[in-house]
Amino acid sequence: MPVSQSLDQASDLAIWRQTLHAMPELLYEVHDTAAFVAARLREFGCDEVVTGLGRTGVVGLANGQAPGRTIALRADMDALPIVEDTSLPYASRRPGQMHACGHDGHMAMLLGAARQLCATRRFAGRVAFVFQPAEEGGAGARAMIEDGLLERFGIEEVYGMHNLPGLPVGTFAINPGPIMAATDEFSIELSGRGGHAAIPHQTRDPILAGAALVQALQQIVSRNVDPLDSLVVSVTQFHSGFARNVLPESATVSGTVRSLRHATQDFAETRIGEIAAGIAAAHGLTAESRYARNYPVTQNDAEKARFCGDVAASVVGDAKVERAVPALMGGEDFSFMLERRPGAFLFIGNGPSAGLHHPRYDFADEAAPFGVAYWVALTEQALPLAA
Numbered sequence: 001m002p003v004s005q006s007l008d009q010a011s012d013l014a015i016w017r018q019t020l021h022a023m024p025e026l027l028y029e030v031h032d033t034a035a036f037v038a039a040r041l042r043e044f045g046c047d048e049v050v051t052g053l054g055r056t057g058v059v060g061l062a063n064g065q066a067p068g069r070t071i072a073l074r075a076d077m078d079a080l081p082i083v084e085d086t087s088l089p090y091a092s093r094r095p096g097q098m099h100a101c102g103h104d105g106h107m108a109m110l111l112g113a114a115r116q117l118c119a120t121r122r123f124a125g126r127v128a129f130v131f132q133p134a135e136e137g138g139a140g141a142r143a144m145i146e147d148g149l150l151e152r153f154g155i156e157e158v159y160g161m162h163n164l165p166g167l168p169v170g171t172f173a174i175n176p177g178p179i180m181a182a183t184d185e186f187s188i189e190l191s192g193r194g195g196h197a198a199i200p201h202q203t204r205d206p207i208l209a210g211a212a213l214v215q216a217l218q219q220i221v222s223r224n225v226d227p228l229d230s231l232v233v234s235v236t237q238f239h240s241g242f243a244r245n246v247l248p249e250s251a252t253v254s255g256t257v258r259s260l261r262h263a264t265q266d267f268a269e270t271r272i273g274e275i276a277a278g279i280a281a282a283h284g285l286t287a288e289s290r291y292a293r294n295y296p297v298t299q300n301d302a303e304k305a306r307f308c309g310d311v312a313a314s315v316v317g318d319a320k321v322e323r324a325v326p327a328l329m330g331g332e333d334f335s336f337m338l339e340r341r342p343g344a345f346l347f348i349g350n351g352p353s354a355g356l357h358h359p360r361y362d363f364a365d366e367a368a369p370f371g372v373a374y375w376v377a378l379t380e381q382a383l384p385l386a387a
Contacts, residue, residue: 009112013368016040017108018090021363024079024097024104027138028055033077033107037131040111044118046129054144060129061153062118068125068383071157072149072341073375074334075110076103076135085359101356102163105363107131109161109348109371116376123383128153134333139295141333150340157304158343159378160334161371165356167349169367172312172374173325174346176305180298181230181258182265183331184291188213188276192285194249206251207240209283213253214238216275224271231268232258232329258329260297269293295331301342308344311381315373330356348374 025033034056041049041060048061056077084091084098092098114129130149134140149155167173190213192204214235225231233255240251257272259265273289280287309323325347334345348371354361 009115009372010365010369013108013112013372014365016111017104017363017365017368020104020107021099022090022093024092024094024099026081026097027078027134027136028140030056030077030133034058034131034133037077037107037111041114041129044115046114046118053149054133054140054147056133057140057144057149058131059149059153060114061126062114062121062129063126064123064383065121065385066124068123069156070126070128070154071159071379071382072128072130072153072155072337073110073113073379074130074132074158074160074337075106076132076140077107078103078134078136078138078140080136080357082357082359086362088362098359099363100358100361101136102350102361102363103135105163105368105371106161109368110375112368112372113375113379116372117379122385123380124385125383127379127383128155139333139336141336145336145340155341157382158334158337158341159308160337160343160345161348161374162332162345163350163363163367164347165350165353165361167347169349169351169364170316170370171320171322171349172316172346173322174300174305174309174312174344175325175327176300176302176323178260178297178299178327179325179345180327180332180335181232181260181329182293182297183295184257184259184265184269184293185254186257186272186292187252187254187290188272189288190251190253190280190285191288192249192283194247197245197247200247203247204284205247206249206285207247209279209285210238210240210251210253212283213276213279216279217255217272220268220271220275225264225267229264230260230327230329231264232256233268233272258331260327262297265293295333296335296339298332298335298345299338300344301338304342304344307382308346308378311378312346312374314381315377316370
C-alpha cells in the first residue's frame with residue numbers, strides 16, 4: 001500500500017490516537033479502550049469481532065477474497081502509571097495514568113490498517129487484528145495465548161511493531177534475531193543480627209554486607225561475561241534500617257537482569273545466587289535469593305525478519321530501512337507470541353520525541369500513515385491473491 005493512500009486518512013488516525021491518549025488505562029483494566037477499539041472494528045466491517053480474550057483483549061477478523069492462511073497483526077492497548085507533563089490539548093484526563101509508550105499510536109495504526117483491509121480485501125486467507133492488554137508488566141500476550149488466541153483462530157504467523165524515539169519518522173528498523181531482551185528480576189534478603197550502632201562488633205551488619213553485595217553484583221557483567229555478549233545487571237532497590245542508632249536485622253537488595261541469550265540468562269541467575277551466598281557467609285549472615293523470569297527474549301524468525309524488511313522497503317524505500325538494528329535491552333511481551341509462532345517485530349520511527357516511559361513523551365501522529373501502509377503491505381504480500 002503506498003503511503004499516499006494512508007495519508008488520506010491521517011486526520012482520522014490522529015483523532016483516534018488523541019482520543020485514546022486522553023483516556024489511558026492500565027494493565028488489564030482497559031475496558032473503555034477495548035470498547036472503543038471493538039466499536040471501530042465493527043464499523044469497518046470485520047467479519048467477526050471477539051472481545052474479552054485474555055480478560056480484556058479484542059480480536060477483529062477479516063477474510064480475504066480467497067481461502068488461505070491466517071496471520072495476526074498485534075497492537076498493545078495499556079498505558080503506564082505516569083503523571084503526564086505535556087500540556088497537550090489531548091493530555092491524559094486520568095491523573096497518574098499516561099500513554100507514555102505510544103500504545104495509543106500502535107492502536108491507531110492497526111485500526112487504520114483494519115479499515116483499509118476490510119475495504120479492499122486484496123488478500124487470500126484471513127488476518128486477525130489483535131489488540132492486547134497488559135503489555136506493561138502484566139504479560140497480556142501470554143494471557144491471550146492461554147485463552148486460545150492462536151488455536152481458536154488458526155493463526156500461523158504473528159507480527160508486531162513498536163515506535164522508537166530517535167529513529168526518524170518514515171523509517172523502520174529490524175533485526176533477524178533478538179531485538180529486545182529477556183526481563184528478569186531478583187531479590188536477595190540478607191539476615192543478620194541487629195543491635196546498637198555504637199557496638200557494631202556485637203552485631204552481624206546486613207547493611208555492610210548489602211553494600212558489598214551491590215558492588216559484587218556489578219562484576220558479573222564486567223568480569224564474568226564475554227564482552228561481546230549482552231547482559232545488564234542493575235540493582236534498583238536497597239531497603240534496610242529504621243533508626244540512625246540501630247543496626248537492623250536484615251536488608252533486601254533487588255534489581256533487574258536483561259539478556260539476549262538463554263545461556264547468559266541461566267548464568268546470571270546462578271551467579272547472583274552464588275555471590276549472595278558468598279557475601280553473606282563472609283559477613284556471618286544468611287542470604288535468601290529469589291529470581292523471577294518475566295518476559296523472554298523477543299526473538300525474530302530470521303526469514304520473517306527479512307520478509308518484514310522487504311515489506312518496509314516497499315513502503316518507504318530500502319535506504320530508510322535498517323535491517324540489523326542493535327537489540328534494545330528493554331522487554332516486550334510479544335516475545336510470548338514469537339515463542340509459539342514464526343513472525344517478526346520491528347520498530348517504526350517516532351522522530352525526536354522524548355523517550356519511552358517519559359512524562360513528556362508523545363507519539364508522532366505524522367508517523368501513523370507509514371505504520372498503516374506497512375501493515376497493509378505486509379498483509380497483501382504475506383497473503384497474496386493468485387495471479
